[in-house]
Amino acid sequence: xxxxxxxxxxxxxxxxRILDPGAVYVGDDGRLAAVRPADRAAPAGFTAAPxxxxxxxxxxxxIDLHNHLLYNTLPLWEAAGVPYQHHDRWVDERRPPDYAxxxxxxxxxxxxxxxxxxxxxxxVRALVGGTTAVQGAPLSTRPVDGWLLRIIDxxxxxxxxxxxxxxxLQLDAEVLREDRAPRLDGTRxxxxxxxxxRPGSIVHREFEDLEPxxxxxxxxxxxxxxxxxxxxxWQRSVRAVDPxxxxxxxxxxxSNYWLYHTTTDVVEADRKGLRVALGSDWSPSGTKxxxxxxxxxxxxxRHEFGGHFGDRELCDMxxxxxxxxxxxxxxxxxxxxxxxxxxxxxxxxxxDPARDPxxxxxxxxxxxxxxxxxxxxxxxxxxSLMTAAGARDTSALTVAGVRRRVAVREPGRxxxxxxWPGVRRALERVRAxxxxxxxxAQDALADWGGPLDDPEAPLALFGDMPEGDTGAFAAAGExxxxxxxxRLDPLAHDSAFLATVARAGVPxxxxxxxxxx
Numbered sequence: 103x104x105x106x107x108x109x110x111x112x113x114x115x116x117x118x119r120i121l122d123p124g125a126v127y128v129g130d131d132g133r134l135a136a137v138r139p140a141d142r143a144a145p146a147g148f149t150a151a152p153x154x155x156x157x158x159x160x161x162x163x164x165i166d167l168h169n170h171l172l173y174n175t176l177p178l179w180e181a182a183g184v185p186y187q188h189h190d191r192w193v194d195e196r197r198p199p200d201y202a203x204x205x206x207x208x209x210x211x212x213x214x215x216x217x218x219x220x221x222x223x224x225x226v227r228a229l230v231g232g233t234t235a236v237q238g239a240p241l242s243t244r245p246v247d248g249w250l251l252r253i254i255d256x257x258x259x260x261x262x263x264x265x266x267x268x269x270x271l272q273l274d275a276e277v278l279r280e281d282r283a284p285r286l287d288g289t290r291x292x293x294x295x296x297x298x299x300r301p302g303s304i305v306h307r308e309f310e311d312l313e314p315x316x317x318x319x320x321x322x323x324x325x326x327x328x329x330x331x332x333x334x335x336w337q338r339s340v341r342a343v344d345p346x347x348x349x350x351x352x353x354x355x356x357s358n359y360w361l362y363h364t365t366t367d368v369v370e371a372d373r374k375g376l377r378v379a380l381g382s383d384w385s386p387s388g389t390k391x392x393x394x395x396x397x398x399x400x401x402x403x404r405h406e407f408g409g410h411f412g413d414r415e416l417c418d419m420x421x422x423x424x425x426x427x428x429x430x431x432x433x434x435x436x437x438x439x440x441x442x443x444x445x446x447x448x449x450x451x452x453x454d455p456a457r458d459p460x461x462x463x464x465x466x467x468x469x470x471x472x473x474x475x476x477x478x479x480x481x482x483x484x485x486s487l488m489t490a491a492g493a494r495d496t497s498a499l500t501v502a503g504v505r506r507r508v509a510v511r512e513p514g515r516x517x518x519x520x521x522w523p524g525v526r527r528a529l530e531r532v533r534a535x536x537x538x539x540x541x542x543a544q545d546a547l548a549d550w551g552g553p554l555d556d557p558e559a560p561l562a563l564f565g566d567m568p569e570g571d572t573g574a575f576a577a578a579g580e581x582x583x584x585x586x587x588x589r590l591d592p593l594a595h596d597s598a599f600l601a602t603v604a605r606a607g608v609p610x611x612x613x614x615x616x617x618x619x
Contacts, residue, residue: 103492104130104148105478108140109156110452112459113439114422118414120459126160127151128445132478137439154490156449158472159459162437163234163446165424166392167254167293168323168352168381170270172240172563173209174224175529177591178360178602179386185363188299188327205386206565208587212532213240213563214547215539218520219528220563222510223590225250226522229482229508230501230593231391232471234446235424235436237268237293237381241564244557249518250481250510252436252446254293254428259444265431268293270566275311283314288344291319291431293352297327300362306332316340318347319430323381325351326358330370337375349376350427353419356398357383359610365402369410379424384567385591392420393466394595394614400464401613413460445478449487467618468502468594482508497522502594517561526590533587540581 104127111124115137123140127148136145144151182200212220228236228251239246239255245264247256255268267282267290282292296312299305306327312320316339325332333351340349351371358365368378382388382395389395396416403411425437435444451470452462462470473483473491480491488496488507496507499522510525512518520528532539546560553559592598600615 104128104135104151105491106144106148106151106153107156107160107447107449108153109158109160109449110459111137111439112159112161112463113137114162114418114425115438115440124160126439126447128447128475128478130478132445134439134441134443134445136441152490152492154487156472156487159448159450159452159462160439161232161448161450161459161463162421162425162439162443163448163474163476164232164392164420165379165428165437166228166233166236166238166382166395166420167321167350167379167424167427168354168383169228169236169238169388170240170384170566171221171224171236171238171253172213172565173205173384173386173567174227175212175220175588175590176205176208176385177588178599179204180602180606181361181387184361184606185300186361188303188305188362189295190305203582203585204588207582207585208536209565211536211540211543211581211585211587212529213565215532215536215543216528217242217561217563218518219525221246222249222518222520222522222525223529226482226499226508226510226525227591227593228391229474230468230471230506231393232448232450232466232474233392234448234474234476235428236392238384238566239268241566243559243562244555246561249512249515251476252444257432259432259435265289266291266293268566270295272308272311278311279314283317286315286317286319288318289431291321291428293321293323295323296325297332298324298362299327300364301327301329303327313339316349318344321350321352321379321427323352324354324358324366325371326362326364326366328367328371330367330374333367333371333374333376341375348426350379350423351376352379352381353399354381354383354388354395355402356389356395356611356614357387359608360387360606363608365406365610369407372410377423377427378419379427380419390591390593390595390599391468393468393471396420396464397614397617398611401617402610405613406610413458413464417460417463445475447473447475449473449483465617469504480509482506495521499593502596529590533589536585536587537581537583 107126111121113119125140127135129135235252237254239253336349355365421437449472473487480493511521
């Protein structure tokens with residue numbers, strides 16, 4: 103339905119206007135009809151629309167440009183042998199002995215025995231942090247566009263075509279040169295993991311293989327082994343094709359420090375003209391949502407980078423910057439509040455009125471998220487705001503000690519029937535008997551007997567990490583008979599998470615606890 107949200111509107115538009123008070127007009131088509139000062143007349147068609155005076159900040163929904171959703175029910179992985187030199191050191195035959203039982207198998211069993219429940223759980227976890235779009239769809243028997251969020255990998259906005267290519271695994275140089283590079287024609291994106299490891303390690307050669315793809319539309323994930331010269335080359339190559347365009351590097355500082363005790367030189371990337379976006383990676387080595395990752399970025403900026411980035415620039419990394427990076431395929435749809443943009447919105451409590459909205463966003467926790475709209479629909483928020491926004495068929499939940507409601511069931515969709523209590527029950531049933539659940543899932547897939555890319559095939563999810571599981575079904579007997587699926591990772595950053603961070607003792611991550619009093 104059409105809806106008007108009033109509050110302090112933080113537009114993140116090209117002028118970074120802050121309208122205080124302002125009004126955001128959400129059309130019944132899921133787009134913004136107008137963004138105006140509150141004292142200006144409403145656009146046509148809104149005279150009867152409900153008006154919600156939020157008394158809060160109204161911002162674009164946050165965008166998480168790097169994730170691996172299949173794994174986001176799992177707790178932080180306290181891996182042995184860190185820091186690793188590069189990604190192959192913890193995913194090949196030399197990986198730590200607990201990787202399969204702590205990460206691979208729990209995610210695999212949940213993804214095949216309770217796929218709808220898993221996806222909805224991790225989508226809610228992202229919503230709790232104000233996220234409205236996230237990259238990192240698992241491999242699956244059939245594409246899932248995202249029941250609650252925009253799943254960037256599969257989103258077909260605006261023209262009904264999937265224009266986003268992704269690869270968490272390294273592709274052969276010939277594939278990059280002959281297939282991916284020609285498709286970067288100004289209409290498509292390639293989101294690609296590159297040079298994930300310590301500076302000077304062998305993964306730097308991945309950047310050399312990627313050279314034909316250094317074009318507009320490339321979004322490079324991690325790049326922790328890249329140098330200032332590499333970033334300069336990247337940006338020169340992009341501008342040689344389009345002088346007005348920028349390359350994009352996705353920064354996941356928590357995961358970088360957790361696994362490698364170093365992070366991407368985003369200061370050099372910025373100096374060389376690239377845009378920087380944030381991604382929370384995955385729960386075994388990352389934050390719970392991109393709102394948490396923003397705090398890690400802020401702490402690293404203060405204590406390691408000498409305050410190179412201002413507060414507004416940091417906030418751009420979860421709004422305007424990823425939105426601009428996605429614009430190659432989507433047009434200017436997300437990340438900025440402008441007429442015609444997608445109505446993906448975050449209403450955030452202004453918990454420190456003495457400070458500007460950008461600092462309020464950086465310091466905000468899950469307790470301060472009051473309402474999240476995706477495609478103009480309310481999916482998560484306080485009971486009163488969800489009711490005012492017209493939310494229906496919602497479930498109650500408690501997040502970080504505060505009451506919230508979430509809309510999880512999708513009326514009219516046979517593949518999205520679970521409500522929030524049903525999501526939790528389905529996941530707990532698998533946890534209670536993971537071996538039995540795995541075998542039952544394998545039997546169901548065997549009984550299907552048809553092609554797994556058929557829209558009617560049973561939904562099953564597979565890992566997108568380099569772990570030897572690229573979609574083939576493992577035999578039921580291969581499941582560890584003593585497998586334990588960990589308890590569901592809580593939706594918000596809690597004392598257990600912070601205690602694990604403290605035990606690890608990584609200096610650059612010890613500041614995070616200060617954001618969660």
